[in-house]
Structure formats: C-alpha cells, structure tokens
Amino acid sequence: METTLRKSDEHESISDGNELRHGSVVIAAITSCTNTSNPSVMIGAALLARNALEKGLKVKSFVKTSFAPGSRVVIDYLKDAGLMDYLEELGFHLVGYGCTTCIGNSGPLKNEFINDIQDKDLVVASVLSGNRNFEGRINPHTRVNYLASPPLVVAFALAGTVSINMEKEPLGTDLEGNLVFLRDVWPNSKEITKLIDKFVSTKLYTKEYSEIFKGWDLWNELKPPKEDVYQWEENSTYIREPPFFKDFPMEKPPTTDIKGARVIALLGGSVTTDHISPAGTIPLDMPAGRYLISKGIDIDNFNSFGSRRGNDEVMMRGTFGNIRIKNLLTNREGGWTSYHPTKEIMPIYDAAIKYIDSNTPLIVIAGNDYGMGSSRDWAAKGTQLLGIKAVIAESFERIHRSNLVGMGVLPLQFKEGESATSLGLTGEETFDIYGIREIEPLSELDVTARGINEEELKFKVIARLDTPIDIEYYQNGGILHTVLRNMIKK
Secondary structure (H helix, E strand, O other): OOOOOOOOOOOEEOOOOOOOOOOOEEEEOOOOOOOHOHHHHHHHHHHHHHHHHHOOOOOOOOEEEEEEEHHEEEEEEEHHHHOOHHHOOOOOOEEEOOOOHOOOOOOOHHHHHHHHHHHHOEEEEEEEEEOOOOOOOOOEEEEEEEEEOOHHHHHHHOOOOOOOOOOOOEEOOOOOOOEHHHHHHHHHHHHHHHHHHOOHHHHHHHHHOOOOOOOOOHHEEEEEOOOOOOOOOOOOOOOOOHHHHOOOOOOOOOOEEEEEEEEEEOOOOOOOHHHOOOOOOOOOHHHHHHHHHHHHHHHHHOOOOOHOOOOHHHHHHOOOOOOOOEEEOOOOOOOOEEEOOOOOOEHHHHHHHHHHHHHOOHHHHHHOEOOOOOOHHHHHHHHHHHEEEEEEEEOEOOHHHHHHHHHEEEEEEEEOOOHHHHHOOOOOOOEEEEEEHHOOOOOOOEEEEEEOOOOEEEEEEEEEEOOHHHHHHHHHOOOHHHHHHHHHHO
16 A cells, blocks of 8 residues: 655655645546446445545545446446445546546546646646556546555545555544544445345346437437448548548559668557557647647547547547657657658657658667557557558567558567667668568568668568468558458459
8 A cells, every 4th residue: 555655755745635746646536347347346435435424534626536337237226325425425426437537538637737737747646446547548637547446546535645655644634633544434344245235136237238228318319321331421520431441452462672761759668559549638739639620629629539539530640649658769758759851850640741741661669568558459550540661679569469460560570689779770760671572470571771871780570470361461451451352352
C-alpha cells in the first residue's frame, strides 16, 4: 500500500490530499466490464462508501468520480440492497454501461483544475478499477494512472492523493476530529457474503439479458436504409468508406525493395500500441482536431478517437499522436517529428503527408517489445496509412507483429545484440532495404543507411515474416487484399 512518492523526499509540493498538488488524485473511476462483474468487490465498494459517510468523510473537490459497470445487473442488486445511494452521495453516479475511463473516455476535468495542473506543471493521478493504465490513455492531464479494486478507488477518492500509506496514514477525520483509517471503513467480508446471497440472484441476470436486444427509444427510432449495400455518406465525420480497397489492383503487385526511406519516428523500448493507436480525447491543436474544425465540428462535439474509429481521416491523424510518446528525432514529448528536408518540427501526420506527396517511403526504428499491450487494429492501420513501409525494432510483441503483416507493413528485427544505439543510427539517415523481392520466412535482409555526409553503414536485419502465410499476406499488401483476391478467384 505504500507508494514510492514520499512527501519528505521532494518538498512541500507533494499532496497530502487537501490541496491540488503533485500526487493528487483527480480521477477516481469505478469502471471496466471485468471486475465490475464481481459482486463481492462492487458491494464492498458500496459498503466502504456507506462506512465512510457514517464517519463524515467526503471526496475531495478536485476528484472527478464516476461509476460505469459493464452490466445493468450491478445497478439492480445495489439498489435492491439499498447501497446505491451511498455511492452516489460520494459522487459515484452511473455514467453508463461499458467502456469509459479505461478506454480514454474519462471526460474533461473542470477548467479551474486544468489551469492549476498546467500552470504548476503538476503530476496528478487517476485511480481506476479498469484494465489499462497506459501512458496518455486515461486523460491528457493525468501523467500517472493506477489500477485498483473498486473499494480502493473509493478509498483513494476520499484520500485525494496517491502519496499515502493507507496502513499508517488516515483517509481523513470524522465529525469529532478523530483520525479515520482505511481499516476503520473497510467492509466486513461476512456482510458482503450475506448481501450477495440475498440480493444477487439468477433472476436479475435472466431479466436483464432477456431484454438485451429490446433496445431503447433512441435506438429503436433509428430508420436504417433499406439498400443491401451500405451507402457511404461523403460528409460524415464518423463513418467513411475505408481507403484500403481504393484503386485495388486485381493482380498481386510485384514485391520491391525499399529505397530512399526516411525515419518518421525513432523510438525507445516498450512502445505500446496505445502510444501508436489513437485513443481518448481529440486535441484541438493537433491534426485530428484541425480536421474536425475544418468540417464544421464544434469542439464540444469532437467526442473521442474511439467514437470516430470509423473515419480513417481522423484516425490516421491521431496515429503516433499519444501525448506521452517520445520520438528521439525531437526534444518534444508527444506526436511530433523532424521533417528531414527542412529540419522543421511538426506533427507526425503533417510530415508523413509531405513524404507521401514526394513519394518518399517511411520507416520506424524502435527498441525492444515494440507494440506491447492491447491488440489495437488501428496501431497497424494508421501505420500503413501514414506511408510507413517497415518497422525495424529490437523485438516485437506477438500480436502487433502479426497485425503489421496483416496491413502490409514489413516488420524487421535487428540481429541479436544490435540496436539503433549500438549501430550509431541517429534517424537522420536515408535507408535502402534489399532482398525483399526474394523474401522468405525469417530471411535476412540487407540494410544500407546513408548519413548526411553520404557515409554508409551496412547491417543485416531479420524479416519477421515468420510463416509462408505471412509471406503471402505481405506480398498481397495485407490480409484484406489477400482475402479479396482469393474471393474474386473463386
């Protein structure tokens, strides 16, 4: 329970839970379709809320609270047990069912707190009972994000800080000024079991899931088109015709070597798919936000990347746009790069379009475990749409490697013991990759990197096309093209 952020280590700017400072909790979210399906932790969270209220504890004003279980059954048994009111009194109101804070849909913080965080450059936290806490995913203003059980989410909302040892330090004081510790409000396991036995029944699940296809008024009032083939709306900013089959050649194109490639991103190790794939808030001052503004969309209606994942124009603009990604071609954190011909620092999307316009192929160079984390299809789709032909990394996460192949992007691995650092690569070089025309599973390819002064560095990489089917997908331009060509042949 003791955090590594110690109040005595730095200075008085570390939060004690009473003021918005470093370490303050600004988001406390009971969320996720997984652990909210466990009645014991849900009832436990509600009992902790009840016990805290009886002691006179309150959630701090700067903590944004929310409650998003994966199933309506959760609300049913909490209401039947008379426990929902306690959560709501602490601010844990129902915001919906399904993915919220965990997928980056936390919603905005109050402007007064955003201003404080930005003006003082505060490192503030979210605590959520979700599945993921990747950098930059939860909220653009929380630099650290911690996963916890639903009862502990309530506890940290009461404490207001992650800089606390809850075994030794109090959550607050009661109405008489006495210290209240976590142990004083922690729910009794026997009471949890008793309430589960009484209020969590098969009948609740049967009732809710028997109506799962019934829908609600807004859904039922939709008037879908009657055509057999979907009619794309040119002006839609949510769903556009995917570009993957435009100008689709019926015959498999010839596989060629990559020549004259430039590095769009030079990355370190453990780059996750959440660093690559667009998620969460759409920033106003970056390419995706500018695109929506150009389409007449007000900032209040931007919604999130997740809600606009059917629009490739939005999603490709957000690829590699994570606010915490570190591209070593620049000194800036976030989705920025150096456009090599002019040395201008610009968003990765803007530079990629310039390279596409000049028919310049692109590559990404990275460290170990590239693409780790959740399987994000847009991490590969966006990569392909930005004109990236290959990724050279020290190692790949299994699923993302497969997804790159599925989008026709060539995954290449440095040989054992080699890396961008050991080879002295700066990312400013121009790259030629030979041997692609004769490529076989796990074959070695030759790479020539030419520096600014035309000095050449030659090294070998391993083609991470691991199987014959990988070869077929890559040579067809990806799995989509492979499947379509096979269908046409039949």
